[in-house]
Amino acid sequence: MAGDLLDNRGRGDVRWSFPSIHPEGRKFGVIAVVISLAFLLGLDWEIIGWPLLLLSGGVFAFFRDPERVVPQDDRVIIAPADGLVSLITEVEPPAEMMVDDGTGHDGLSPGKVTRISIFMSVFDVHINRAPIAGTIRRVIYIPGSFLDAGLDKASEENERQHILIERMDGLKIGFTQIAGLVARRIVPFVKPGDTVGAGQRIGLIRFGSRVDVYLPAGTDSKVLLGQRIVAGETILAEIGSQQLLEGVSQ
Known part of the structure; x- marks a missing residue:
């Protein structure tokens, strides 16, 4: 047909x-x-x-x-959002993803990891997707400001929602949906205990925003600053892989 x-x-x-x-x-x-x-x-x-x-x-x-055509490889972490890679930096994961939440499931471990920030303009697709397959362990909503999502401090001051996913082998990936100047609503499609596949739709942010992804320790980004990426398709990182990447301007 x-x-x-x-x-x-x-x-x-x-x-x-x-x-x-x-x-x-x-x-x-x-x-x-x-x-x-x-x-x-x-x-x-x-x-x-x-x-x-x-x-x-x-x-x-x-x-x-x-x-979207989702890569079928357990070694990779997939982009959860369409948009522009606006920041790549080493930071401590958010405290809400590390503290004991009383559920019996550990959060992320303390220590600096690579954070990739993806800025979504109003022209990008705003459906967010799971970067790995696993079980949703935490969905934490935090009210806040509506600063420009491109600013580094938006990760700590803006309205945001943390999501933590754990694979069957214990690997955990945390990522954060962040509201921006125009975005006024973060809509989750999942809750703690849900099982998701890699690339599965997990939520959206209305009208311009950002998503931060916290890579596991010992894992570096496979994308570059300024690169445009596609949710559910672009590979952000390969678990345990560390290498220096350089872009070529043409």
Whole structure:
């Protein structure tokens, strides 16, 4: 059937189509369309109605939810967000991911690790995905400010949500969804105890934001500052791999 891609051997037929719209965003798109039609048809204010109708299309586009081809390799950590690699630095993991939370499951170990920050503009896909397969151990929401998500201090001052995933072999990956200047709502799709696959949808942040990923000790980034990455597809790191990477400007 046209539109179906059957396998990776070239069999099947595929054509471009606009990605599906996540249910979380459909109501916002419909509200924007209704308001724009009210100005166009009800009040005959075209100078307002037409721009609002275009904005409605932008709202639907913001909540687009494309399919992704997830690498099937237990050694890799996958990007949880689309966007630009804005910071790569060594830091201590957030205290909320390290302290004993009383559940009997250990958090991240103290000590500096590599943190990769991914900045999402309003033009990026905002569905976030699990960087590894495992069990959700913590989902911690922390209220805060709405500073520019590109600033380093946004990791500690902005509204944010920490998520900790543990694999069957005990490896843990923590990452943080951070609200920005425009983002006003972090929406989780998972809760502690849920089992997720690598690349599975785990939440979204509305209207511009950032995601920080804390790599395990002894693991370096395989992406570079300024690189654009794709959630569920780009490999951020290979567990236990440390090497210096240099980009080539062209």
